[in-house]
Amino acid sequence: MERMVQEREAGATVRSEPILSVRNVHKTYNLGRVKVPVLHGVDLDVAQGEWVTILGASGSGKSTLLHLIGGLDRPDKHTNEPASMRFCNRELTRESKRSLDRYRADDVGFVFQFYHLLPELSVLENVTVGGMIKHGRLGYRTRCKEIVDRASGLLDRFGLSHRLRHRPAELSGGERQRVAIARALINEPNLLLADEPTGNLDLRTGESILDAIIEHRRDAGLTLVMVTHDERIAAKSDRVIQLVDGRVEEA
Ligand SMILES: Nc1ncnc2c1ncn2[C@@H]1O[C@H](COP(=O)(O)OP(=O)(O)OP(=O)(O)O)[C@@H](O)[C@H]1O
Ligand SMILES: [Mg+2]
Numbered sequence: 001m002e003r004m005v006q007e008r009e010a011g012a013t014v015r016s017e018p019i020l021s022v023r024n025v026h027k028t029y030n031l032g033r034v035k036v037p038v039l040h041g042v043d044l045d046v047a048q049g050e051w052v053t054i055l056g057a058s059g060s061g062k063s064t065l066l067h068l069i070g071g072l073d074r075p076d077k078h079t080n081e082p083a084s085m086r087f088c089n090r091e092l093t094r095e096s097k098r099s100l101d102r103y104r105a106d107d108v109g110f111v112f113q114f115y116h117l118l119p120e121l122s123v124l125e126n127v128t129v130g131g132m133i134k135h136g137r138l139g140y141r142t143r144c145k146e147i148v149d150r151a152s153g154l155l156d157r158f159g160l161s162h163r164l165r166h167r168p169a170e171l172s173g174g175e176r177q178r179v180a181i182a183r184a185l186i187n188e189p190n191l192l193l194a195d196e197p198t199g200n201l202d203l204r205t206g207e208s209i210l211d212a213i214i215e216h217r218r219d220a221g222l223t224l225v226m227v228t229h230d231e232r233i234a235a236k237s238d239r240v241i242q243l244v245d246g247r248v249e250e251a
Contacts, residue, residue: 018045019191019223020069023084026076026246027064038064039075040246051217051224053234055251056243062227063113063195065243069225070110070193071100087191105134109184111194113227115176117168123179124164127151130186147186154182158212174205178212185216192217194226198233206230 027039038061046052056062067073068085071092075083085092092103104110117126131147132140140147155161158178168176177197184192197213198206210233217224226237234240240251 017048018086019048019050019088020044020046020225021084021086022069024079024081025065025068025083025085026079027061027068027073028076038246039068039243041079042243042246042248044241044248046223046225049221049223050239051226051237053237053240054225054227054243055229055231055234055240056227060243061246062243066110066193066195066225066227069191070108071095071104072110105130105187107190109187109189109192109222111177111180111184111192111197113195113199115168115180117176117179117183119168122165122167123155123160123171124148124151126168126179127155127182127186130183134187151182151186154185155179157215158182159208174201174209177201177209181209181213185220188220189222191223191225194224196227196229198228198230206233210236 022042022044025039025042027037029036029038042065044052054062054065064073068075075085075093077083083093087103087107090103092100095103118129121129128147128151131143131151135143135147152161152164155164155178158181160175160178160182163171163175168179171179181194181197184194192213194213198209201209213224213226214236216222224237226233228234234251242249242251
């Protein structure tokens, strides 16, 4: 039986087994002949239900690492020791593109650093579109009411029930960020990857967004990996790591 290692004050439970285990991850971007080395052997374990914060200087590779964990990109292959990224009992580095697409749709919620909302869709549609990606057009049609209800519920919880029909361009930065978080949560992911979810926001808006994430984490027992520059936010998390010279250091 799994051994509980820590009862969170917030109520979420951290268990000892890693839900995510990253080993020897390297990443170099190739821009024509120019190579941009970013990650040089990242090792990281994240336990089920844990909240890990990633700190690091601008350009240190925080977003790059989050994109790799979220299956949006792949680690380098040609290194002496092959990379490993285990999620539950799956080895993500060996999975096909199709299977990584499923992993993203079923298991991961991603809050992008710059929101990435679809400008032509309404707030509500920006959130329900996640359900469409997960279930396909046909599956979505049969579950439409359930998904729309869930999306409306999340948006209501994030204080946006009066903005359902608005387009992203008509929203403030904090409102857009809350839509992005609702979209990340629509499929009830096991793992939420949040890239500076409170960046560029004033203190109060940032705190209310963080509270919304913490509240959801407590209710859903979700595992959270968050990038932030804000050390006060980092102090609230279970563990803080730092990216330095392309590697992880425990802070
Ligand atoms: N698609 C890309 N092509 C080429 N280089 C890239 C690409 N994405 C990121 N880089 C480079 O990789 C390095 C790390 O970028 P990354 O976005 O991961 O940093 P970061 O730690 O998230 O920074 P910030 O705190 O500013 O968001 C940077 O030097 C950046 O220029
Ligand atoms: Mg970044």
